[in-house]
Amino acid sequence: MTGHTITRETVDTAARTAVAQSRAARELGLKRGEFELAVMLGRVRTVRDSAGGRRRVTREEIERVRAEDGFPAAWLERIRAVGTTEGAALMNISTARFTRLTRAGFVTPVKFYLNRYRAVVWLYLAEELKHFAETEVNAGLLTGRAPGTIRAQLEAGVDLRARNWRGRHAGALLRQTDDPWERAAAVASLLDPVQISEIIRDPYERAYVRRLMPEPLGQGAPESPAGRIIHKITTADDPDEIRWLRANLTISLSQARRQRPAPRPVPKPGPHPAAGAVPGPRAESDAEPSLHAPAPHPAAHLETPSAALPGEEKSSRTEPRGLLKWMRRRGA
Numbered sequence: 154m155t156g157h158t159i160t161r162e163t164v165d166t167a168a169r170t171a172v173a174q175s176r177a178a179r180e181l182g183l184k185r186g187e188f189e190l191a192v193m194l195g196r197v198r199t200v201r202d203s204a205g206g207r208r209r210v211t212r213e214e215i216e217r218v219r220a221e222d223g224f225p226a227a228w229l230e231r232i233r234a235v236g237t238t239e240g241a242a243l244m245n246i247s248t249a250r251f252t253r254l255t256r257a258g259f260v261t262p263v264k265f266y267l268n269r270y271r272a273v274v275w276l277y278l279a280e281e282l283k284h285f286a287e288t289e290v291n292a293g294l295l296t297g298r299a300p301g302t303i304r305a306q307l308e309a310g311v312d313l314r315a316r317n318w319r320g321r322h323a324g325a326l327l328r329q330t331d332d333p334w335e336r337a338a339a340v341a342s343l344l345d346p347v348q349i350s351e352i353i354r355d356p357y358e359r360a361y362v363r364r365l366m367p368e369p370l371g372q373g374a375p376e377s378p379a380g381r382i383i384h385k386i387t388t389a390d391d392p393d394e395i396r397w398l399r400a401n402l403t404i405s406l407s408q409a410r411r412q413r414p415a416p417r418p419v420p421k422p423g424p425h426p427a428a429g430a431v432p433g434p435r436a437e438s439d440a441e442p443s444l445h446a447p448a449p450h451p452a453a454h455l456e457t458p459s460a461a462l463p464g465e466e467k468s469s470r471t472e473p474r475g476l477l478k479w480m481r482r483r484g485a
Contacts, residue, residue, distance in 0.1 A: 171200055171209035180215055182225055190264060191232050193325040194278075201330070207368070208329065234263055234276035243279055244286040246295050254294060257303050258313035260285060261321055265386065267379050273386065275314055315386045316394060319343055322387075326367055333409035338365035340402045343389050352402050361415040 172180075177197070178188035191197040197218055199208035221228055235243065240260075241251035254260055255275065260282065262275040285291055293300075299307075326339035341349050341362050353359040370387060374380050389395050409415075 171202075171211045172215075174199065174207065174210055177210035177215055181218060183229075186264075187229065187232060190234060192329075193322070194232060194263075195325070195328050196228075196232060199329060201332070231280050233279045235279045235282070236274060236276055240277050240279070240282050243282045244295065246286075250295070253299065253303070253307055255314055256312045257306055258317055259291075259294060261317040262314050263318075263321065265318065267382060271379055271382060273382065275318075316389075316391060319387065319389060319394075333405065333412050334361060334415070335365050337402060337405035337409050338362045339367065340398060340405050342366045343387065344395070344398055344402065345388055348395065348399060349402075352399055353406065355415070357417045358406070358415040 241248045264276045
């Protein structure tokens with residue numbers, strides 16, 4: 154038995170004993186938003202559902218989280234997200250200065266939602282804001298006049314909040330899986346469907362990638378006013394960002410194809426011809442395909458290409474870093 158087989162059997166066994174995320178949240182005493190944020194930050198690890206459904210949480214992971222120092226109070230403080238007013242108070246600055254810092258990309262949002270007026274409300278990790286304010290090199294940004302380059306950016310209408318959030322969100326998605334097709338789907342989820350079609354020419358590969366994409370963030374139907382706002386936030390719109398994502402999707406697809414092909418259709422079996430009969434051309438209706446079940450997902454670790462999207466949080470996997478810095482540098 155190979156090492157890959159042993160690893161896969163271990164993952165499958167863990168998946169069979171795992172529980173739904175909603176149940177894991179209840180057992181940990183977390184609200185839905187708290188639990189989702191903990192998963193995104195890598196504080197709660199999930200595993201693939203053996204039946205192909207939403208990712209689940211193992212019993213061992215639930216016990217690991219419970220056993221962490223300071224759980225639940227101190228643990229919850231590390232995943233606490235705050236808005237502009239509370240964030241500015243934590244950093245002891247005005248809300249106007251706080252907004253300028255976030256628009257210029259010095260602080261990255263961790264999540265967002267639409268309020269009753271369909272205005273975007275950005276949330277930030279309280280832990281990160283405190284660290285930013287306590288770092289001596291940032292002191293000049295918290296008092297006095299902002300540097301000229303920052304003022305010029307803001308006067309030109311630069312707002313890096315959505316772009317930086319996309320980089321962080323992609324890193325979180327990539328941390329949750331080692332499967333190359335799922336990783337390609339995570340990158341593709343940030344691109345417009347037209348961009349995806351240009352890169353993934355094969356219709357079966359394209360359908361497979363779309364099936365593996367993470368659940369869309371939604372507040373209303375896709376064509377509703379709220380849905381259009383969310384689509385704009387979650388879809389890359391900067392030319393440099395689009396080029397960078399397209400290159401990463403191409404690399405991810407190459408890696409995925411080397412490991413296994415995407416599932417393809419097979420023709421339905423036709424009736425056996427009578428003995429001695431000469432087979433004629435098969436009718437087009439006899440060739441309607443039925444999809445193969447996807448090949449089993451290997452659990453062996455794959456080396457991530459240097460151009461893959463990084464995550465913001467530390468994890469046991471080695472992710473390339475620098476996306477957020479790259480975005481800020483390009484924005485500058």
